[in-house]
Amino acid sequence: MSDDLKTPLLDELEKGPWPSFVKDLKQMASKKPMVKDLLRQLEKSYRDKRGYWKHGGLVGIMGYGGGVIGRYTALPDEFPGVSHFHTLRVNQPSGWFYTSKALNELMDIWDAHGSGLLNVHGSTGDLVFLGTVTDELEPTFRDLTAKDWDLGGSGSDLRTPSCCVGPARCENACYDTLALTYDLTHKYQDELHRPMFNYKYKIKMSGCPNDCTAAIARSDMGIIGIWKDDIQVDQAAFAEYVDSGMDIQGSVVDKCPTGCISVEGKEIKIDNSNCVKCMHCINTLPKALRVGKERGAAVTIGAKAPIVEGALFGSVMIPFMKMDNFEDMHDLIERIWEFWDEHGKNRERIGECVERIGLATFIEGIGLDPVPQMVKQPRDNPYIFYEEYYEEES
Amino acid sequence: MGFEFNGKFYETDDDGYLTNLDDWNQEVANYIAQQEGIEMTESHWEVVNFLRDYYSEYKIAPMIKILIKEMKKMFGPEKGNNAYLYQLYPAGPALQACKIAGLPKPTGCV
Numbered sequence: 289m290s291d292d293l294k295t296p297l298l299d300e301l302e303k304g305p306w307p308s309f310v311k312d313l314k315q316m317a318s319k320k321p322m323v324k325d326l327l328r329q330l331e332k333s334y335r336d337k338r339g340y341w342k343h344g345g346l347v348g349i350m351g352y353g354g355g356v357i358g359r360y361t362a363l364p365d366e367f368p369g370v371s372h373f374h375t376l377r378v379n380q381p382s383g384w385f386y387t388s389k390a391l392n393e394l395m396d397i398w399d400a401h402g403s404g405l406l407n408v409h410g411s412t413g414d415l416v417f418l419g420t421v422t423d424e425l426e427p428t429f430r431d432l433t434a435k436d437w438d439l440g441g442s443g444s445d446l447r448t449p450s451c452c453v454g455p456a457r458c459e460n461a462c463y464d465t466l467a468l469t470y471d472l473t474h475k476y477q478d479e480l481h482r483p484m485f486n487y488k489y490k491i492k493m494s495g496c497p498n499d500c501t502a503a504i505a506r507s508d509m510g511i512i513g514i515w516k517d518d519i520q521v522d523q524a525a526f527a528e529y530v531d532s533g534m535d536i537q538g539s540v541v542d543k544c545p546t547g548c549i550s551v552e553g554k555e556i557k558i559d560n561s562n563c564v565k566c567m568h569c570i571n572t573l574p575k576a577l578r579v580g581k582e583r584g585a586a587v588t589i590g591a592k593a594p595i596v597e598g599a600l601f602g603s604v605m606i607p608f609m610k611m612d613n614f615e616d617m618h619d620l621i622e623r624i625w626e627f628w629d630e631h632g633k634n635r636e637r638i639g640e641c642v643e644r645i646g647l648a649t650f651i652e653g654i655g656l657d658p659v660p661q662m663v664k665q666p667r668d669n670p671y672i673f674y675e676e677y678y679e680e681e682s
Numbered sequence: 683m684g685f686e687f688n689g690k691f692y693e694t695d696d697d698g699y700l701t702n703l704d705d706w707n708q709e710v711a712n713y714i715a716q717q718e719g720i721e722m723t724e725s726h727w728e729v730v731n732f733l734r735d736y737y738s739e740y741k742i743a744p745m746i747k748i749l750i751k752e753m754k755k756m757f758g759p760e761k762g763n764n765a766y767l768y769q770l771y772p773a774g775p776a777l778q779a780c781k782i783a784g785l786p787k788p789t790g791c792v
Binding site for chain 2: 346348350351352353444478482483484485486629634
């Protein structure tokens with residue numbers, strides 16, 4: 289293996305004012321030979337327009353079924369440095385709050401045992417350690433746990449629960465996303481580390497409908513903060529926005545998806561019964577408007593990316609639930625898992641399972657009553673007869 | 683790939699799973715277990731025997747949830763759970779127990 293590194297295609301990605309992962313990799317390559325081979329393989333991939341990673345592999349930590357993703361190059365003779373290049377998922381703290389001491393600890397561990405490359409953070413939520421050899425997996429894990437870190441989920445298990453910054457830094461948070469994430473992570477350790485589901489199950493927690501974790505699109509179970517009463521209005525602060533010359537009509541009133549906002553003089557009026565909680569007015573006028581006082585969370589089920597079946601958005605299962613304690617949430621999660629376990633097929637996400645067997649069967653199975661919020665679109669076929677109709681007939 | 687044991691050559695795949703289902707016997711299972719650092723006890727055999735029975739009936743290794751459910755049915759809840767299975771087979775019941783049971787490598791996205 290020669291020491292020179294020629295990567296004309298990758299070098300293109302270093303041009304321009306934006307940050308470049310190539311720059312990062314090259315920096316690390318001077319220290320870690322495996323990263324040099326990583327760059328070489330990537331260059332070849334760019335040239336040949338195909339990937340050279342083999343899929344999956346049988347690696348893990350003793351006692352855990354998840355948390356390590358096996359990566360092997362398909363060209364070990366050409367790129368021996370990445371003949372193993374396994375990924376470890378490290379369970380992140382709620383809301384991704386680290387002290388600099390904690391980050392230093394993690395970097396030291398990964399410098400000692402792996403490529404030194406981090407992905408902070410992956411779309412799973414975890415902090416990701418990129419690239420090490422099989423023999424270093426157990427030592428890495430030992431050092432992580434010695435500092436009270438743990439691995440996250442992978443494979444057919446509960447993926448590491450993940451949340452937005454929530455009430456720690458955001459005035460819109462309708463419940464304590466950080467506390468719920470912490471609670472679920474601890475309560476479901478077995479499900480997180482030892483895969484036994486049909487497929488993955490992701491729970492994401494967002495404090496308000498801005499949905500900073502994209503729970504509606506990227507989690508099998510999204511727990512999204514919401515309020516039940518009226519948007520809080522500070523009319524004096526609103527008048528200041530008007531006086532500042534802001535285009536209230538164009539940037540707020542006209543943009544309300546249900547047209548439930550009107551302005552009279554310097555006063556804003558909101559028809560809360562028609563509000564769909566899109567957050568636009570609150571985001572645009574943060575000093576004048578705030579989320580309501582009666583707060584809780586809505587639960588959506590079934591979002592996923594297109595792998596086995598096409599992509600799905602989450603559907604509302606529970607339009608509002610109080611979040612004073614988390615026992616109702618545990619109860620709901622366990623009922624869903626039990627149902628999915630009973631009726632789901634191998635490699636079938638909960639959203640696909642619900643589509644296949646039908647929403648009505650699903651909500652009956654987990655003991656939920658139908659509510660209008662579950663309706664996707666109004667019925668356009670009038671020839672539907674309910675059970676009550678037949679009872680009257682007979 | 684493969685290994686020699688008691689004067690006979692056993693063919694395996696890259697990860698050490700027996701290629702021929704019929705090559706399997708108790709001695710070879712013990713040998714593979716030993717290589718995995720596992721001493722086979724009666725509890726270990728319960729899992730391996732179930733896997734073999736299931737495979738001979740359905741020609742596929744059971745999903746973990748089915749393994750757990752059936753273990754629960756046969757031996758009660760203290761043996762029908764994932765933590766117990768990981769105690770017996772620390773690298774995971776699907777991977778390690780299947781290898782010892784002489785079944786093909788379970789597929790799926792890990």
